[in-house]
Amino acid sequence: MNKAYICFCESEDWRKLIWESKACPCREKKIEEQLTNWKKMLAHEIKEGQTVVRIKTNLDNPDPSERDWWIAKIVDVVEHPNPRAKNNHVWPSYNLASAVDDHDMNVNLIIRGQEHMTNGDKQKELYSYFNWEYPHCYYHGKISKLGDMTLSKSKMKLIMDELGVERYDDPRMATIKAFRRRGFKPEAIRKVILDCGLALKEVKITTEAFAAANKLFIGEANEYPFFEEMISLEVEEMIEGEIEGTKFEKGTQKFFVSKKELLKNKIGSLIRLKKACNIKLKEIKQDFASANFISYTKTNNPILSWVINPINIEILMRDGSTKKGFTTKNILKEEGIIRIEGLGYANIEEKNDSLIKLVFAHE
Ligand SMILES: [Zn+2]
Structure with missing residues (x-):
């Protein structure tokens, strides 16, 4: 030849x-x-x-x-x-x-x-x-970035060394393993790639577009409260009632609420415990508060989330940090992706009777 x-x-x-x-x-x-x-x-x-x-x-x-x-x-x-x-x-x-x-x-x-x-x-x-x-x-544009994360494998290794990241499924990494751990659906990844098309230009995928694609395939997800610090709130003179599956007895009912949110209110404030009842704050101390029951009727009072059976919750965030706090034990019935109040979507990774661990997905 x-x-x-x-x-x-x-x-x-x-x-x-x-x-x-x-x-x-x-x-x-x-x-x-x-x-x-x-x-x-x-x-x-x-x-x-x-x-x-x-x-x-x-x-x-x-x-x-x-x-x-x-x-x-x-x-x-x-x-x-x-x-x-x-x-x-x-x-x-x-x-x-x-x-x-x-x-x-x-x-x-x-x-x-x-x-x-x-x-x-x-x-x-x-x-x-x-x-x-x-x-x-056919040639397609190079997908170079996903939000602020690099998709270059060689650069990824350098970033891992620099940040001390040990696992490829760490939420700081743009790897399929990490996306799976965060609760991204394969269909969502497929969609964003296909949406990039075959144009000959450098492609950057925004985190917003990636999150939006995932939401399309997650469907309905229940929302749970998240309190970094909680405080007990005793509501006196409750009358009997049942709200969304929770039964309230006559007498005093003990709730747990976010300390930060509760402290935004004053004694005498009217508050609505989310999807439950209206109360009037009577007493606020460092680790205890009390209130009087007013009614179950829906009102426009400022809303406060609450739980009755608290459980520890840990959420591994996008930056590798962990948020710790409390939520309700009702969360234990869940599998997969759920919503966390004030944060967004997160994927359940581990759970037992006293602790649930999640990995943050997106807002
Ligand atoms: Zn030669």
């Missing part, structure tokens, strides 16, 4: 020549000599670094990286040995392997990122030498 040659040049010398569109001496050697050297490579008589196999291209190609690029070389020191590779020393370049694989596997449509355009040109050239028909090929 006479379309390749074994190059013995020092890489610096070769590069100087190729930048000037000049052939190196190895390129002009006879086919027989090329084949002899090729056999020596296979027999491992030639060692790593002594030669590379180059494909003959148009030396006037405007892009120097596409001139006589290498297609195979010898690797003696294998970083990640594979038992199936045994005693093989000659290895194809990415472009040779990829092109031959595509052909052997009858690939007829290639969709690849725009950063692979030069590789596409190279592989097309290989196909033409073999008289193979090149598959249809």
Whole structure:
């Protein structure tokens, strides 16, 4: 075929020549000599670094990286040995392997990122030498960012080292594992990727768009209160009643509410306990408050969330921090994704009778 040659040049010398569109001496050697050297490579008589196999291209190609690029070389020191590779020393370049694989596997449509355009040109050239028909090929813009998170695997590793992140499913990482842990649905990931289309421009996905896509596939999610600090609130003179499955007896009922929210009110304030009853604050102390029952009637009084059976809750946030607080034990009946009051969606990761752990998904 006479379309390749074994190059013995020092890489610096070769590069100087190729930048000037000049052939190196190895390129002009006879086919027989090329084949002899090729056999020596296979027999491992030639060692790593002594030669590379180059494909003959148009030396006037405007892009120097596409001139006589290498297609195979010898690797003696294998970083990640594979038992199936045994005693093989000659290895194809990415472009040779990829092109031959595509052909052997009858690939007829290639969709690849725009950063692979030069590789596409190279592989097309290989196909033409073999008289193979090149598959249809579409390029899409590179999806470079998701919110403030990088999607580059090599940069990801650096960020992990820098932040001391140990797991790939850490919520600070833009990995499928992390998205799954946060409660993102596969359908949502598919949707945002498809929505990017095949335009040839750099694509940045916003966290808002990603969250919106996920909400489409989550469906209804129940909401639960979250108090970083709670305080007990005794409501006196309750009359019997049942609100949304919770029965209230006649007499004094003990609720727990957010300390921060309660302290925004004064003695004498009228408050509506969410979806329950109206009360009038009687007493507010550091760790205890009391009120009088007024009515069950719906009013426009300021609303306060409450729980009767509190449980500890921990939420692993997007920045790797953990929010700790209290919610209701009713949450234990849930699986998967729920809503946390004042925060947003979160995915249940672990639960027992005294603690529930969640991973924050999105607002
Ligand atoms: Zn050479």
